[in-house]
Structures are given as structure tokens and as C-alpha cells.
Amino acid sequence: MNYLLAKLKGRGVNKYGILLSGVTAYDFDINNYASVAYEPDHKLDGDCWFKIDAFLGQAFSGDFLKKAFVAADYSQLKAKDLSEIAFICSIQGGDYFFQKVTPSTLIRRKMISMGAQVELEEGSPKIIVNESPGALYVAKQDALYFRSLSTISTIFRGIEVLFKEATQEETSDFLNEPFISVSNGYGVDKVGKFNRKRIAMAMETLGKLDGKTKSKLFTYVSKYCPGLKYNKKLGIFEIGNEEELKNLLYGIEERYYTTLHGKEKRLANSVVSLA
Structure with missing residues (x-):
């Protein structure tokens, strides 16, 4: 019944x-x-x-x-x-x-x-x-x-x-990574909820990569995000606000792609693994 x-x-x-x-x-x-x-x-x-x-x-x-x-x-x-x-x-x-x-x-x-x-x-x-x-x-x-x-x-x-978010300490550690340089007074206290969630995912992703793969990943990010200031020689992104951090985090998750036929650059807001 x-x-x-x-x-x-x-x-x-x-x-x-x-x-x-x-x-x-x-x-x-x-x-x-x-x-x-x-x-x-x-x-x-x-x-x-x-x-x-x-x-x-x-x-x-x-x-x-x-x-x-x-x-x-x-x-x-x-x-x-x-x-x-x-x-x-x-x-x-x-x-x-x-x-x-x-x-x-x-x-x-x-x-x-x-x-x-x-x-x-x-x-x-x-x-x-x-x-x-x-x-x-x-x-x-x-x-x-x-x-x-x-x-x-x-x-x-x-x-x-x-809904895992990076803690205050984890967020601080991420912004202190050698490939990030913060500017414009941006810092851990200005990182919002959704970017903290993306940081938690990015930390897990980066933890699986070696140095050579990370270097290739950062080049890929700079290619799709020309608005991000990237020092290729030093391998450092300058992050001065939430939007720039979001773009970097999307890049770490390889959300950017180019369509096969139209050659249009796009951002995938969500993904499903087919593997």
C-alpha cells in the first residue's frame, strides 16, 4: 500500500x-x-x-x-x-x-x-x-x-x-601558488563562493599533473584567455579580480575548446565525462 x-x-x-x-x-x-x-x-x-x-x-x-x-x-x-x-x-x-x-x-x-x-x-x-x-x-x-x-x-x-568549497586556508594556498601573482588588492577575502568551489576542483586536477603537463595547460589557458596577463617566460598569471580567477580556473578544468568545422572558440559551462 x-x-x-x-x-x-x-x-x-x-x-x-x-x-x-x-x-x-x-x-x-x-x-x-x-x-x-x-x-x-x-x-x-x-x-x-x-x-x-x-x-x-x-x-x-x-x-x-x-x-x-x-x-x-x-x-x-x-x-x-x-x-x-x-x-x-x-x-x-x-x-x-x-x-x-x-x-x-x-x-x-x-x-x-x-x-x-x-x-x-x-x-x-x-x-x-x-x-x-x-x-x-x-x-x-x-x-x-x-x-x-x-x-x-x-x-x-x-x-x-x-558542494565542496575550498577552505580559507586552501584558498590562500592556491593564490600563493608559484603560477599566480595577485594584484589590485585582490586576495583570499575577496574570493567568492563559486570560485572557492572551482578552486577545490582545480586543486584536485592540478594534483594529478606533472610540471611539464602543467606548463602545457597554462599555455592552453593563455591562448583562450588573451585578457589574462600571462608571463610565459616565468609561467605566471596575474589575477586581480573574480572574473580573472574564474577564467583561470575554467582553463585548469579545460573548459575552453574550438569547434571542429566553424573554428569558433567556446566555453563549456558544464561537462559530462564520456569515458
Whole structure:
């Protein structure tokens, strides 16, 4: 049987309760969509979802999914609990559909209902069920599907660790690399969130390269980013603002390319490895 549950604000499995039984909240099939392994710098196409395999082995998967669902273990929620709901979970065919409850999905207004008869409902609170869930856990695959990490970060506490940012110390170390010279008063305190994320990725990439390969990489960056000041003899980039740092970091990840036929230089905002 299908069940619609809600998680009340606060921590713990005991905060879950049953709203309805025998209902199908979502008419949604993940098999109709493509999926890619989660990468923080990847921009999804409209018909694609992020995927995390072996989800129950992740520290942020929580306790709720790790225990077999038994309806008798959960109490029936009351109308008074509605304002305390953090998110809902529809269990359908053994899969778990999650949706965060936000002020925009909680309605308390008077509404005209047109069912068997037209009625004026006196503002009883209602939750809007979206066409697609915020996240879907497919039990047989042990896989979590989602489109926005920020949307589900309050459902799966700690999942934001996937959005890895360089720490203050790591950012400082990167700007002190021998191939970088900062200027115009630019420094670690001016490096924004997204460039910190790119620094974390660039540090991992550079850690796999030898000196000769790095030299070739920097020449490649200078070729595609003529606006970046690059001293070829010394192998040093001058970085004076966020845009220049972003261009360098994109280059380290080899995001720049030239089309085969048109010979047009382009930047790939997101990539998927085909290997």
C-alpha cells in the first residue's frame, strides 16, 4: 500500500507521521529522464536529473531510509500539525518521493472549491503537491535522484558536503601558488563562493599533473584567455579580480575548446565525462 507521510520540524525519525494511506501523490517516472552523477559545477538540461548511487552508504542519507517502513510504527498526524511540516514523503511502490514544504506551497486562504458542488472553503490550510518531487529515492537501485542540492539540503542533513568549497586556508594556498601573482588588492577575502568551489576542483586536477603537463595547460589557458596577463617566460598569471580567477580556473578544468568545422572558440559551462 502507498502512504503519504510528513516530517515535522526538528530532528529524529519520531518526527515522521502518516497523513494519508492508499494514495499516489506523484505521477512521476524517473525512467523518462536522463541522469548524471552529481557534480557541483554541472548545469542540468531540462530533462536531466542528478543521481547519487549507493546512497544508503552516504553519511547524509539519514536513518529513515535505512529501516524497513512499517506503517504501525508511525502515528497519524492531525490538522494542527500542518504548520509544523518540514517536508512530505510519498512512499509509492517501495520508492520514496520527497518534497520540501515552503511558504509558497502552504496555502491558508479562502478558496472556492468546484467538486460535486461549488463550496467556499474557509481558509483551511493546504499543501500544494508539485508535479515532480524534489528528490526521489529508488530503493531497488539504492539511488537518489534530484535536481537542486539546495532544495533538498534540509531533507538530507549534511548533503551540502557534496558542494565542496575550498577552505580559507586552501584558498590562500592556491593564490600563493608559484603560477599566480595577485594584484589590485585582490586576495583570499575577496574570493567568492563559486570560485572557492572551482578552486577545490582545480586543486584536485592540478594534483594529478606533472610540471611539464602543467606548463602545457597554462599555455592552453593563455591562448583562450588573451585578457589574462600571462608571463610565459616565468609561467605566471596575474589575477586581480573574480572574473580573472574564474577564467583561470575554467582553463585548469579545460573548459575552453574550438569547434571542429566553424573554428569558433567556446566555453563549456558544464561537462559530462564520456569515458
